[in-house]
Amino acid sequence: MLAFVKLTIFTVLALASGVVAQPPPCLRTYEVKAGDFCDKISVEQGVSTYQLAAVNAGxxxxxxxxxxxxxxxxxxxxxxxxxxxxxxVMLDTCESIxxxxxxxxxxxxxNNPNLNADCSNLYPDEVLCVEPPVTS
Structure with missing residues (x-):
């Protein structure tokens, strides 16, 4: 919670001063090649479709x-x-995945906020995060 409060205060101060808050640093990058598209990059680089979109918002x-x-x-x-x-892949369902x-x-x-509640927007070649929950 403290980190959130600090981030919020930083964001408010940054906006008030006209400085735009920067996102966290990028940990891994990729150089786009001919024929690339997002799902292809996601598959080849092991990154979920949602993650690729989220970290490149804007x-x-x-x-x-x-x-x-x-x-x-x-x-x-x-x-x-x-x-x-x-x-x-074709015929996959969220339940089977x-x-x-x-x-x-x-x-x-x-793990995949881009999926709707009934998973009806799942499509072949989409890349999903299947990370297990953190256990202590």
Whole structure:
């Protein structure tokens, strides 16, 4: 909670002073190559579709149509780097993916906020985070 309070105070002060708060540093980067698109990069680099979009918010558009060859994009930021991931194949369901990964359906949804509650927006070639919950 203290980190959140500090971040909030920093954000308020930054906005009041006209300085834009920066996201956490990028931990891993990728240089876009000819023929790349977001799901292809996600599969090859082991990054969930959601994570790739989240760490590049404001840089890569929602449809991932604004990539260019040579562009450096972020793959992971501190606090947003999920492992392992799985590529969705035809006939996969959220239930089958969760079972195969040994996690609950609820955990799969929590790991992948881009999925809707009934998982009806799941599609082949999407990359999902199947990270198990932290245990103590």
């Amino acid at each position: 840089i890569v558009n929602a449809l991932c149509t604004n990539l260019w060859v040579g562009q450096i994009i972020c793959l992971a930021r501190e606090g947003l780097d999920c492992s392992p991931v799985i590529k969705v 969760a079972t195969a990964a040994g996690i609950t359906f609820e955990r799969l949804l929590a």
